Amino acid sequence: MNHEPVLIIGGGPAGMAAAIETASCGFHAEIFEQAPRLSGKAWDYGCKADSECRNCNVCKVRRMIRTVRESPRIRTHLDSTVFKIQKRQHGFTVCWRDEIGEIRDMTSSGLVIATGFDFFDPRLSSRYGYGRIPDVITSAELERQLHSSSLPTRISDGSIPRNIGFVQCVGSRDPRGGAPYCSQTCCAYSLRMAARLVHLDPDLHITIFYSDLQSLTPETDHLLQNLNPRIRLVRALPAEITKLESGRLEITTDSDAGAIEAHEFDTVVLAIGFRPSQALRESVLDIGLELNPYGFIQEPAGSGILAVAGAALGPMNLAKTIDQSASAVARMLALKRANI
Ligand code: SF4
Ligand code: SF4
Numbered sequence: 001m002n003h004e005p006v007l008i009i010g011g012g013p014a015g016m017a018a019a020i021e022t023a024s025c026g027f028h029a030e031i032f033e034q035a036p037r038l039s040g041k042a043w044d045y046g047c048k049a050d051s052e053c054r055n056c057n058v059c060k061v062r063r064m065i066r067t068v069r070e071s072p073r074i075r076t077h078l079d080s081t082v083f084k085i086q087k088r089q090h091g092f093t094v095c096w097r098d099e100i101g102e103i104r105d106m107t108s109s110g111l112v113i114a115t116g117f118d119f120f121d122p123r124l125s126s127r128y129g130y131g132r133i134p135d136v137i138t139s140a141e142l143e144r145q146l147h148s149s150s151l152p153t154r155i156s157d158g159s160i161p162r163n164i165g166f167v168q169c170v171g172s173r174d175p176r177g178g179a180p181y182c183s184q185t186c187c188a189y190s191l192r193m194a195a196r197l198v199h200l201d202p203d204l205h206i207t208i209f210y211s212d213l214q215s216l217t218p219e220t221d222h223l224l225q226n227l228n229p230r231i232r233l234v235r236a237l238p239a240e241i242t243k244l245e246s247g248r249l250e251i252t253t254d255s256d257a258g259a260i261e262a263h264e265f266d267t268v269v270l271a272i273g274f275r276p277s278q279a280l281r282e283s284v285l286d287i288g289l290e291l292n293p294y295g296f297i298q299e300p301a302g303s304g305i306l307a308v309a310g311a312a313l314g315p316m317n318l319a320k321t322i323d324q325s326a327s328a329v330a331r332m333l334a335l336k337r338a339n340i
Contacts, residue, residue, distance in 0.1 A: 005030045005075075006329070007094050007106060009082050009280070010114035012040025013318055014310025016064040017325035018112045023073035025333045030106065031074065032096050034081040034279075038065045040116050042318065044143045048192035050199035054219045056192055057318035064322075085111070085283040091305055092287060109305050110336055112329060113284065113297065117311040118275040120171025120179070128167065128270055129241045135161075135249055136241055136268045138170075139189060151201055154267055156247060161266035162203055165251050166190045167238055168210040172273030172315075181294055183273030184315040187213045188220040190271050195223050198230045207232045207263060209253065215317070234263070241268055274315040299328070304335030 006022045008015045011033030019029035037043060039061055048056040068074050079099030086093045091109035098104060122130035122138055130136045134155040137145075145152050151160050168190060172183040187210065194206040210233065216224065227233070236253035244250050244264070251263045276295035285291070289308065290298045296314040300306050309325035310316065316324065 003028070004091070004108040004110065005106075006110035006112060006333075007092065007108050008032065008112040008114055009085070009094065010040065010116055010309075010312075011035070011038040011068075011076060011078070012114065012116045012310065013042050013061050013064065013321050014116065014312070014325040015040075015112070015114035016061070016068050017322040018114055018307070018309050018329045019074045020064060020067055020071070021326040021329040022110075022112075022333065023071045025330065025337075027073070027110070027333060027336075029074045030108075031068070031076045032080045032082050032094065033076065033078050036079050036099075038068060038076065038078070041119075041140070044140065044147060045318075046143060046146050048196050050195045054192045054195070054223070055217060055319075057322070060322065061318060082280060082283075085280065085287055087287045110332065111287075111305065112307045112309050112325075112332070113280075113289070113312055114309040114325065115277045115279045115312045117296075117315070118277050120272045120275050122170055122270050122272055124177065125170055125270075127240045128170065128238065128268075129243070129249075130270060133241065133243045133249065133268075135243075135266065136270065138270050138272045139166075139186065139193070140272065142193070142269050152197070152267060159266070160201070162205065163265045163267075164194075164197070164204065164206050165249070165263065165265040165268045166194065166206065166208040166271060167241075167251070167268060168208065168271045169212075169237060170270040170272045171275070173211070179273060179275065179294065181315065182214050184215045185317045186271035186273060188216055188317065190269075191216070191220045191223045193269075194231045195228060198228050205230045205232070207234055207265070209234050209237055209251065211235065211237050217317075217319075236261075274311060277312060302331055302335050304332060304339050307332040 005028035022029040084095040092111040093107040095105040307328040310321040
């Protein structure tokens with residue numbers, strides 16, 4: 001057996017799944033993660049259970065952190081920013097800067113790119129007022145709020161909102177904005193989050209503005225079929241969000257019949273979509289990987305030395321990220337083993 005470790009760039013769900021699969025196949029893994037902890041953006045995600053589990057997989061990610069930490073075959077380099085990858089005759093050299101600024105490198109014949117995704121910058125959709133109106137927040141910010149308190153609070157005055165509007169497809173399904181694709185996760189996310197919030201707060205009402213409901217899971221489809229009466233679905237995306245003199249927010253929509261309707265809220269949550277990660281763009285091209293028309297990395301043909309895992313390939317939810325990553329690495333290691 002070749003004792004070279006598999007080098008894994010990214011310690012989010014895809015990177016951890018890749019490392020766990022590597023270890024279970026009998027190889028060693030080295031994870032390089034620029035943050036001071038594992039789990040990537042999923043660090044901010046909370047449980048979405050209401051009266052029952054909604055299978056969001058956040059607790060699975062927490063268990064994976066433990067597995068990675070306890071595995072004798074996985075070494076994790078935190079606070080370690082990979083800044084260059086070079087292709088060698090029989091593998092790759094990864095160069096990184098560690099937490100004290102030292103430049104280090106490692107070479108191996110197995111590499112996994114698990115650099116994840118970036119969130120869409122909602123300031124680019126200026127009609128929604130993000131950045132100008134404090135109580136217009138993103139789904140990622142709502143998750144961070146719920147990390148430190150059990151209920152969301154308004155940024156402007158710290159009060160607990162009684163009416164929250166969710167706006168879907170922010171930065172997705174938008175050909176003019178360069179992202180005509182569906183981000184795959186945000187409809188299920190908003191349905192789960194709305195059900196959890198009304199479960200936690202009996203005085204809360206939620207309205208979800210959408211154009212289409214996509215990529216639902218069996219659990220979120222069940223939520224949709226048995227919708228809590230305090231969750232309303234409105235099939236229209238906002239024309240504009242403005243702040244009223246009262247401090248509340250007004251969402252205006254154009255109805256199918258052409259009439260303009262106004263809806264008032266305390267807080268508005270923008271369900272922001274996926275953008276390709278900008279990390280290591282040049283290196284990824286230098287080692288022969290290609291990008292799809294939207295800038296996500298294309299899956300390489302099986303080589304036994306290189307795999308791309310998770311949302312670096314395109315939008316996907318946690319369950320698919322973990323499964324895809326483990327299968328891509330299993331395929332890579334099967335070929336690697338065959339070539340030893
Ligand atoms: S899968 Fe999600 S909803 Fe279910 S218990 Fe785990 S974290 Fe909570
Ligand atoms: S998952 Fe839903 S909210 Fe997200 S881009 Fe697709 S249709 Fe829009």
